[in-house]
Amino acid sequence: MAGRLNAQALLAVAAVVLIAAAPLMAQWVKVLLTIALAKGLAVLGIMILLRAGQVSFGHAMFYAASAYAGAFVGRWTGGGELFVLIGAGLAVSLALGLAIGVFVVRYRYIFFAMLNLAFSMVLFSILEKFFHVTGGSDGMRIARPTVLGMELERAPFEYVMFYLTLGLVVGLAWGVRRYLASPLGQALAAVKSNETRLEYLGMSARHALLVGYVLSAGLAGLGGVLASITQGLATPEIAYWVRSGEFVFIAILGGAGTVAGAFAGAVVYEGVRSYAAAYFADIWQMVLGAVLLAIILFAPGGLVGLAERLTGRRLRGGSADPAVAADQARVGER
Amino acid sequence: MSQPLLETRDLQIQFGGVVAASGVNLDVIEGETLAIIGPNGAGKTTFLNLCTGYIKPSAGRVTFRGADITARSPRAITRLGIARAFQIPQLFAEHTVLENLLLAAAVRDRVWNPFRRLATLPARGEMLALLDLVGAGDLADQPVEVLPEGRRKLVDIAIALALKPRLLLLDEPTSGVASAEKFQIMDILANALARERVTAVFVEHDMEVVRRYASRVAVWNTGKITHSGPPDEVLSDPDVRRDVIGL
Numbered sequence: 001m002a003g004r005l006n007a008q009a010l011l012a013v014a015a016v017v018l019i020a021a022a023p024l025m026a027q028w029v030k031v032l033l034t035i036a037l038a039k040g041l042a043v044l045g046i047m048i049l050l051r052a053g054q055v056s057f058g059h060a061m062f063y064a065a066s067a068y069a070g071a072f073v074g075r076w077t078g079g080g081e082l083f084v085l086i087g088a089g090l091a092v093s094l095a096l097g098l099a100i101g102v103f104v105v106r107y108r109y110i111f112f113a114m115l116n117l118a119f120s121m122v123l124f125s126i127l128e129k130f131f132h133v134t135g136g137s138d139g140m141r142i143a144r145p146t147v148l149g150m151e152l153e154r155a156p157f158e159y160v161m162f163y164l165t166l167g168l169v170v171g172l173a174w175g176v177r178r179y180l181a182s183p184l185g186q187a188l189a190a191v192k193s194n195e196t197r198l199e200y201l202g203m204s205a206r207h208a209l210l211v212g213y214v215l216s217a218g219l220a221g222l223g224g225v226l227a228s229i230t231q232g233l234a235t236p237e238i239a240y241w242v243r244s245g246e247f248v249f250i251a252i253l254g255g256a257g258t259v260a261g262a263f264a265g266a267v268v269y270e271g272v273r274s275y276a277a278a279y280f281a282d283i284w285q286m287v288l289g290a291v292l293l294a295i296i297l298f299a300p301g302g303l304v305g306l307a308e309r310l311t312g313r314r315l316r317g318g319s320a321d322p323a324v325a326a327d328q329a330r331v332g333e334r
Numbered sequence: 335m336s337q338p339l340l341e342t343r344d345l346q347i348q349f350g351g352v353v354a355a356s357g358v359n360l361d362v363i364e365g366e367t368l369a370i371i372g373p374n375g376a377g378k379t380t381f382l383n384l385c386t387g388y389i390k391p392s393a394g395r396v397t398f399r400g401a402d403i404t405a406r407s408p409r410a411i412t413r414l415g416i417a418r419a420f421q422i423p424q425l426f427a428e429h430t431v432l433e434n435l436l437l438a439a440a441v442r443d444r445v446w447n448p449f450r451r452l453a454t455l456p457a458r459g460e461m462l463a464l465l466d467l468v469g470a471g472d473l474a475d476q477p478v479e480v481l482p483e484g485r486r487k488l489v490d491i492a493i494a495l496a497l498k499p500r501l502l503l504l505d506e507p508t509s510g511v512a513s514a515e516k517f518q519i520m521d522i523l524a525n526a527l528a529r530e531r532v533t534a535v536f537v538e539h540d541m542e543v544v545r546r547y548a549s550r551v552a553v554w555n556t557g558k559i560t561h562s563g564p565p566d567e568v569l570s571d572p573d574v575r576r577d578v579i580g581l
Contacts, residue, residue: 175448175449178448178449178451179448179449181451181452181453182445182447182448182449182450182451182452183436183437183440183441183445183446183450183452183455184446184448185448185452186429186433186437186440186452187437189426189428189429190426190428190429190437192428193425193426193427193428193429194424194425194426194427196424197424197425197426197493198426199407199408199409199412200386200408200409200412200417200418200424201412201437201438201441201442201493201497202409202410202412202413202441202442202497203409203441204409
């Protein structure tokens with residue numbers, strides 16, 4: 001158990017170091033990785049809901065609402081300050097998460113999924129139809145904001161966004177892990193397995209789910225505002241249901257219900273997507289579909305499940321080796 | 335005599351044409367172990383549902399420690415001190431036995447700090463002791479999914495006890511359990527009730543269990559309490575023997 005935990009921690013640290021060092025070796029990956037990690041935050045939100053057995057096909061609404069909040073604040077303040085933009089995006093997504101959450105946590109399964117989808121499509125329509133305010137399908141440009149009052153060139157700004165996103169990912173991944181291990185987080189699995197008993201402990205299943213929902217909305221929002229500031233653009237397309245589906249896709253690819261899976265899935269997804277788009281321009285969705293099919297068929301635990309199986313085997317192999325050798329020696333003696 | 339712990343006054347409920355309760359007046363006295371017996375479908379489980387707010391009576395009132403709880407939710411009633419064990423154990427299937435109890439303790443103690451691990455709650459020792467008390471200490475780290483029915487029943491009861499209730503409502507604690515195990519479960523239960531000083535109401539079909547473990551018996555028939563008294567007296571009543579026990 002402890003050995004496995006250490007192996008996991010080691011793997012996580014190695015992954016973070018590798019990602020942190022990647023742009024130093026190949027500059028072009030930093031934007032790709034920033035977007036991947038930002039998406040990973042939204043996927044982490046999906047993971048939280050998966051713990052309660054619920055799937056949202058509408059979390060792109062928080063991703064988009066937050067991006068547009070950042071864009072508006074940027075417009076109103078003439079470029080604005082990075083941390084103000086992020087704060088605005090986070091605040092809007094949390095508030096929206098609470099408002100919509102109060103309603104949707106009354107529902108489960110297909111109804112929960114579809115209600116989220118419906119809300120997200122309402123937002124999509126608003127963003128696209130109110131073009132005099134939102135810029136319609138062209139979206140809104142987000143001018144490069146100052147960072148703590150400093151105006152940065154493009155390259156340093158991209159570095160700031162990359163390391164800021166990475167830092168947030170590390171902190172939030174740790175935080176969400178703790179939350180999931182706490183009674184509130186464990187109550188999510190209880191919502192999934194037995195709501196009646198939860199009520200008869202004196203706890204509201206809806207409240208437990210609402211906490212998870214607002215948190216997941218905040219994570220999706222944070223991802224959205226970070227990605228949009230990095231790209232300098234917020235478009236209605238990021239509120240479209242396909243984007244919500246993408247988050248769920250990545251969650252399954254990474255390993256449903258695990259924190260590490262959210263980011264492993266996001267990084268692999270963005271990687272596969274950009275390579276597939278470059279080499280198989282017309283059929284890149286098919287390549288992604290094939291990858292997901294392969295994962296579902298051969299590694300239902302996702303990338304994390306796959307890694308656990310590999311490291312687990314290696315661990316067991318490593319620690320058992322001397323004992324096995326000794327046993328075999330003894331058998332040989334007899 | 336002191337004020338009853340739980341009082342029901344003129345409880346009424348019917349489902350379609352079936353009258354489950356028509357003017358039920360039943361008092362539960364602090365410290366007693368009350369058994370409710372009656373024919374199948376008489377409404378005994380409905381009574382537990384009414385007392386815990388799972389269903390609302392069409393008329394009548396439920397009072398717990400002097401407070402009207404008729405319109406309260408199961409959640410609110412549980413917080414007031416009424417815990418429930420179910421005929422079909424209601425457990426958290428994805429958790430271990432100990433985690434099931436720790437969740438109960440966390441809700442009881444309102445531990446909502448998101449950075450506090452469930453596994454290291456201060457109540458951990460207390461919950462392990464409780465598991466020992468119900469003879470399931472060796473099961474602490476077992477996933478509840480793999481347990482046989484008798485053990486599941488005990489864990490269900492332990493979850494209810496973990497809430498430190500004033501009143502424990504049990505729905506057929508020995509149903510679905512091998513007859514050899516029946517008295518073992520009831521011994522454990524009686525011991526735990528005495529240790530924790532919990533008042534209990536249990537619905538039961540097995541008259542031997544009722545005779546041995548109840549301090550009072552109430553007979554529920556055709557939506558009313560028809561008899562109430564010490565087990566020997568009630569169980570030897572000719573009407574009860576004919577209508578309920580089937581002798």
